[in-house]
Amino acid sequence: MKLQPINKIKDYKVEGNMDSLINHIVQLQELTLIRDEQKAASHSEHLEQLNKSIATMTAELPEEEQAAYKKLFKKDHIVIVPVTDDNCTGCGMKLPISLVQVVRQKKGVQRCPNCARILYSAVASPKRVVKRAKRSAPRKVGINRFSSSSLMIPEIEADNMDDCIKIFAELMEAETFVSDADKLADLAMARESVLSTVVDHGMAFPHVRGIEGGALAFAMGKSTAGLSLGAKNQGLTHIIFFIVIPTAASAFYLKLLAGLTETFRDPEAVEKIIAETTPAGMWKTLVKLTRSTIK
Numbered sequence: 001m002k003l004q005p006i007n008k009i010k011d012y013k014v015e016g017n018m019d020s021l022i023n024h025i026v027q028l029q030e031l032t033l034i035r036d037e038q039k040a041a042s043h044s045e046h047l048e049q050l051n052k053s054i055a056t057m058t059a060e061l062p063e064e065e066q067a068a069y070k071k072l073f074k075k076d077h078i079v080i081v082p083v084t085d086d087n088c089t090g091c092g093m094k095l096p097i098s099l100v101q102v103v104r105q106k107k108g109v110q111r112c113p114n115c116a117r118i119l120y121s122a123v124a125s126p127k128r129v130v131k132r133a134k135r136s137a138p139r140k141v142g143i144n145r146f147s148s149s150s151l152m153i154p155e156i157e158a159d160n161m162d163d164c165i166k167i168f169a170e171l172m173e174a175e176t177f178v179s180d181a182d183k184l185a186d187l188a189m190a191r192e193s194v195l196s197t198v199v200d201h202g203m204a205f206p207h208v209r210g211i212e213g214g215a216l217a218f219a220m221g222k223s224t225a226g227l228s229l230g231a232k233n234q235g236l237t238h239i240i241f242f243i244v245i246p247t248a249a250s251a252f253y254l255k256l257l258a259g260l261t262e263t264f265r266d267p268e269a270v271e272k273i274i275a276e277t278t279p280a281g282m283w284k285t286l287v288k289l290t291r292s293t294i295k
């Protein structure tokens with residue numbers, strides 16, 4: 001089998017001319033997270049290539065940083081995190097201003113005093129907009145916590161992944177889930193350029209990490225005829241999830257991905273969702289189909 005090259009990650013998250021070591025660790029982490037995603041979606045096509053790239057990049061780290069990286073990685077795959085609003089996005093702790101300043105000045109490797117993760121200064125990302133729930137509102141369960149019927153697209157009209165992403169990003173902004181649709185779309189496309197998120201079973205899951213300020217959120221679109229979004233040897237894509245992920249929700253995101261894959265690897269489930277023609281109907285069916293796979 002010929003392996004597809006995995007594109008070099010552009011410095012799309014790191015602010016300015018970040019120290020090359022920090023940049024290297026950010027890229028290495030991105031690859032390990034992509035590998036986790038591919039595993040969660042039961043998509044094995046690129047694993048060999050990813051393993052190779054990850055091994056090479058880990059070996060390239062200076063001895064001291066390599067040991068620190070490996071130690072952190074053993075505990076959690078989120079090893080390096082951006083600082084947002086003076087908070088460590090890994091554990092949520094408010095950081096001392098003096099530390100935030102040193103991180104901004106890129107003076108060596110700085111760590112969070114609480115969770116020990118490495119900190120870096122990131123470009124300003126779009127933010128999750130959170131509506132305050134009424135006190136009397138019942139506690140949401142299952143996927144109700146992360147989406148709603150207003151984020152369902154019964155028939156997504158696009159010829160390519162970039163257009164799909166733009167449609168999703170605009171919807172998320174219009175429905176006041178996320179600010180700044182244009183930037184959100186840019187980040188999703190940058191992620192897509194590293195490795196396509198089109199996986200088996202006619203599914204794709206374009207996404208953006210590091211959208212802070214609230215919980216994970218996703219929109220869903222489907223195409224009855226199927227869209228040609230992946231490589232030539234991949235079949236048509238019928239179901240697309242667009243997901244925005246706060247750094248601290250990375251582990252949950254993998255569970256969500258695994259749950260959605262489990263649901264929609266069943267052709268009967270795909271048929272049921274495809275049959276729905278309205279956002280409300282689609283949402284109702286999605287909630288029902290994922291009741292046992294997403295807790």
Ligand SMILES: [Zn+2]
Pocket residue numbers: 088089090091092093112113114115116117
């Ligand atoms: Zn922390």
